[in-house]
Amino acid sequence: xxxxxxFFSNKSAKVFVAGHRGLxxxxxxRKLLSLGFTNLLxxxxxxxxxxxxxxxxxxxxxxxxxxxILAAAxxxxxHANNTYPADFIAVNLQIQTNVIDSxxxxxxxxxxxxxxxxxxxxxxxxxxxxxxxxSGPLEPTNEWYAIAKIxxxxxxxAYRIQHKFDAISAMPTNLYGPNDNFHPExxxxxxxxxxxxxxxxxxxxxxxxxxxxxxxxREFLHVDDLADAVMFLMEKYSGLEHVNVGSGKEVTIKELxxxxxxxxxxxxxxxxxxxxxxxxxxxxxxxxxxxxLGWSPNVSLKxxxxxxxxxxxxxxxx
Numbered sequence: 001x002x003x004x005x006x007f008f009s010n011k012s013a014k015v016f017v018a019g020h021r022g023l024x025x026x027x028x029x030r031k032l033l034s035l036g037f038t039n040l041l042x043x044x045x046x047x048x049x050x051x052x053x054x055x056x057x058x059x060x061x062x063x064x065x066x067x068x069i070l071a072a073a074x075x076x077x078x079h080a081n082n083t084y085p086a087d088f089i090a091v092n093l094q095i096q097t098n099v100i101d102s103x104x105x106x107x108x109x110x111x112x113x114x115x116x117x118x119x120x121x122x123x124x125x126x127x128x129x130x131x132x133x134x135s136g137p138l139e140p141t142n143e144w145y146a147i148a149k150i151x152x153x154x155x156x157x158a159y160r161i162q163h164k165f166d167a168i169s170a171m172p173t174n175l176y177g178p179n180d181n182f183h184p185e186x187x188x189x190x191x192x193x194x195x196x197x198x199x200x201x202x203x204x205x206x207x208x209x210x211x212x213x214x215x216x217x218r219e220f221l222h223v224d225d226l227a228d229a230v231m232f233l234m235e236k237y238s239g240l241e242h243v244n245v246g247s248g249k250e251v252t253i254k255e256l257x258x259x260x261x262x263x264x265x266x267x268x269x270x271x272x273x274x275x276x277x278x279x280x281x282x283x284x285x286x287x288x289x290x291x292x293l294g295w296s297p298n299v300s301l302k303x304x305x306x307x308x309x310x311x312x313x314x315x316x317x318x
Contacts, residue, residue, distance in 0.1 A: 007067065007110065007234040008035070016041040016065035018050060018099055019072030023223055024114060024172075026179045028069055031227035041065050051094040060106040068103045068111040069230060070096070073149075075116075077186045078141045085144040092148035100155050100167060110166040112234055113156050115149040115242070117173050117285055118142050127286035130171075130241055153242045160240055169242035170233055173285045177223035177304065178311040190220060193257055194305075194312055197264040207269040208261070211276035214254025219284045221247045222304035225297040232295045246285035247297050253278075256301075263305045 007013075015032060019025035020042045032040055041063055048059055050072055074091040081088055096113065103111045120128050121136030133153070138146045149171075156167035176190045184195065193210070200208045229245045237243060251259075254272070261270055299307075 007231075010066075011036045012039050013037075013066040014039045014041055014063065015067045015069065016063070017069045017071060018043075018095070019070070021179075022071060022073075022075075023175060023177065023179045023181070024226060025069075025071040027177060027223040027227040028071060028230055031224070031231055035231065050098055051091055053094075053098050056098040056102050057105075060102040060108075064106060065103075066109050067234065068099065068108050069234075070099050070111060070113045070152075072099070073114075075145070077188070080186060081142045081145060088142075088144040089148050092145060093151060096148065096152040096155060100152070100159065103167075104159055104163055104165045110168070110234060110238075111156070112230060113152050113167065113169045114230070115152060115169060115171045116145075117171060117244075117246075117283070118146045119149050119153070119171060126282045127284040128244070129286040130244055130289060133242070156242075157240055166238055168233060168237055168239065170230060170245050171242050171285070172226050172229075173219045173221050173244075173246035173287075174283075175221055175223050175226055177308050179223075180308065182312060182316065189218070189253065190256065190260070190305075191308075191312075193260040194264065194309055195316075197261050197266040198309070198312065198316075200268060201264055201266045205268055207271050208266065209271045209273050210253075210257050211273055212253065212278040213274045214252055214257060214272050216253050216278050216280060217250045217282040217284065218253060218256065219246050219248070219250055220256075220301060220304075221245065221297060222299035222307070225299050228298065229290065229295055232293075233290075236293060241289075243290050243293075244285045244287045245290055246287040247301075248284075248287050248291070249301070250282075250284050251301060259302060259305060263302070263309050 017025050020029050072095050120132050122139040124132040153169045156169050159165040159167050180191045181187045182191045182195045
């Protein structure tokens with residue numbers, strides 16, 4: 001047990017969830033509310049621009065949050081990272097620097113900074129342990145975002161070392177769930193598959209063609225499990241090193257596509273276009289550190305897909 005078994009003891013504490021409208025932030029808000037927290041500080045981008053230092057300072061000075069969950073970030077796929085590299089490095093550095101520094105200056109008890117598995121080197125060992133960080137070159141397509149996130153981890157560590165500030169970092173694997181991005185051009189593989197199978201079903205298509213052979217292995221974590229892990233870390237962990245948060249379960253893209261097909265109820269044929277690239281053969285995080293602390297995920301991939309498709313049906317413009 002760390003010296004921090006106090007997060008759950010005061011449900012009326014002010015908790016600032018930065019990025020509360022996104023995939024991760026919205027799940028964290030749902031989790032906090034379900035646990036009985038009554039004093040959440042939530043601000044939309046229009047209400048508080050986290051890239052503006054003076055605005056962030058003023059917010060912290062006025063509201064004095066006791067806990068901060070930093071889930072705000074500029075995110076996007078390969079195309080977006082290639083097109084707007086300045087935005088990805090500058091906006092993320094600004095958000096992190098402003099929120100972490102203001103948290104320290106205004107007496108926040110604890111902050112958790114959330115990153116992503118893309119912080120790791122392109123050729124990291126599989127499964128990827130925390131100590132693979134900075135052990136080799138990054139994937140060039142998203143290094144702007146990755147460099148910003150690595151800086152966030154290092155900033156939390158530096159403030160802990162110099163100021164004894166309780167700042168921790170968690171790096172989740174591929175996430176999915178309610179509030180995911182289902183955009184046809186720039187969504188990730190899982191929401192893209194849900195959308196494609198759904199549209200094929202609605203249009204009565206005979207087949208859905210998916211790129212590659214279906215052989216690459218991937219790891220997915222339902223965002224509600226991440227929210228649960230964040231609560232666990234806020235209560236139990238106060239270490240210097242960042243913590244990987246994964247499901248520990250691998251699935252081939254082929255298995256994933258067949259499961260999505262089943263959940264959506266598409267009756268046609270699934271065709272693989274092996275002339276198209278497969279991408280990285282395997283990407284799995286080593287989450288044994290978190291498991292050894294006593295946390296494990298609860299949502300199976302099947303149940304998570306059912307939940308996510310339900311959300312998609314309720315929220316899509318079909």
